[in-house]
Amino acid sequence: MEQVLQQFRDTIVKATTNKTPLRILGGGTKDWYGQSLQGEILHTRAYTGIVAYEPTELVIVARAGTPLSEIEAALDERNQMLAFEPPRFGAASTIGGVVAAGLSGPRRQAVGAARDFVLGATLVDGKGDVLRFGGQVMKNVAGYDVSRLLAGSMGTLGLIVDVSLKVLPKPFIETTLRFELGQKEAIERLNTWGGQPLPISASAWHGGTLIVRLSGAVAAVKAAVQKMGGEEDTQAAAFWNELRDHGNAFLGDAEGPALWRVSVPPVAPPLDLEGDQLIEWGGAQRWLRTDAGAKKIRAVAEKAGGHATLFRGGDKSAGVFHPLAPAVAAIHRNLKNAFDPSGIFNPGRMYNDF
Template sequence: MIADNDITSTLQAQVAAALAAQQPLAIIGGGSKAFYGNETSGTALNVSPHTGVISYEPSELCITARAGTPLQDIEALLAANGQMLAFEPPCFSPASTIGGVVAAGLSGPARPWAGSVRDHVLGVKLITGYGKVANFGGQVMKNVAGYDISRLITGSMGTLGVILEVSLKVMPRPVTELTLTLDMPSQEAFELTTTMRRSTFPLSATCYFDGCLYLRLSGVPSHVFASHRKIGGEPLNNADQFWQALRNQTHEFFQQYDRPLWRLSFPPATSVISRLEGNSLVEWGGSQRWVYTNIPVNLIRNIAHKGDGHATVYRGSLPGVNPFHPLTDNMRNVQQRLKQAMDPHGIFNLSRMYKDW
């Protein structure tokens, strides 16, 4: 247990001053995800000094930490106890913070099988748009107004409040892991992963890149090795490094900066889309597709819409184009009402997700 300090009071005072002056605040953690979303303006509100693990009992499978705590520190602590954050959040730099993990809502290779960030958030402590400190979610007071605030905060990019603390579910590390490689065309890779998702194979990650399908199997040795015999393929050496590079986007695919990188999210059963599969990397059994393309914005988003998916300009920018997929009218109304309820004066990360709110 780490004793509390005066940083919460300092942050709360900064929010109060911003409210009084009706001046927006730009919430800053480690800054490793500054490229994601729209630029925001306002006085910097730095939460990175607000660090420390508040509680962690391995037998309870839960950790609570202050928002500025480096992600690497938390993962090292969990690893020393044979545990992990099962959703494998990307760590883009040593400065990446656990608050940023929740605010951005980005998950790694295991997401379809282990769940997303949102599935592992038990509770949050916030400074609200009224300048008050409030707790929501598991291990703290119940949510109000019919909203599951701890889940809504996840992926909100700091637009609903200042995250002070997060409580997360943790999981034991797998006993055995094995990564297989199979050279095959994209359509065959899609069909195989679709079949495997509907079976009992102990899949924990998939990737298709440059004509090769990578399958990670995780679980007890007997199940993993029996699955290998059924699937075939060659074991990958240095598999941990491969998945770490994919998770943290240091893999060679992500090292292209001459044009925007699109992230497309689809339902699991979406088949290969030839117009998108050229310069791409496919994860999550086909549900997440990273694409460098010159296809016009309206066309790529129409492809995503017809596939019941979303298309996000993940990195880079296009003039006049909002990075995040356009909302339906109903969803926009819901989002705006939520913003009004949580941040009525519009001071937190203005326009980070959508222009003017």
């Protein structure tokens, strides 16, 4: 693998010298996400394999090109998991792409986002230097954690070559409850439950039905079922997998109206936007299928205290990601210049101007 790493470095140094843009590519399962794809392809799939896995320490270290399926299989053997439930989007998904995209699945409301599970990472920057951040234990960082900065960076800061991730045991038991509720009532119910010691690990509302997953110890889950009521569905694993991987009719429709992801405070009331909505994460994530313009959607999101991302389809000319405030944009540019002064890594993938 050292030879592959050296090839990466040589390619990056040459690209920097010639100012040739590079497009970092793992499994290609998220090519549709973000702005336009530019540059010569730099494949990561050759740099593969689990470097270390310590089940008792709840830590796994893997090279960027390692298939997510391989990591999940290894964890499954020890009854453990990547608790943030990264969307797979296909069998070719790699762990480097998982971290670079920074996307989280249904369990994010209970355990945290992808970045919260990144303990360390190795990066090749625009100069071809190999930089190591963080570590391989849970308490490893004093000061600013650069490794977590890479989560969601879309490959714009450099080539992620390996990552160290926290893993968690699978819950003893899971069950799902269904409630027939309107959107406003569902949001209110979720926020009420959110302030109580209930083992809620995921929630989804769509089309008048609120679906809530409970996970944890047997006694805690059974007590929650009795307290919350609703209709119990112990065979709902397929539903949550489809939601996680965007395989259902709402999230997976590539031909319908644009799919927007609107992030707002959980207590935000229903958004005054036309189109169909699906609500996750206790009310904090509002998926929206609509033909409405970006300006209107983002104005409504901002009024509610949040932001909006054009997730799939639609017109990307207005920008996929919510425009940054000037001070925040300056920080982004400074980080980009520090790690990639020649601007060769995935140029324009997040924002058109850097």
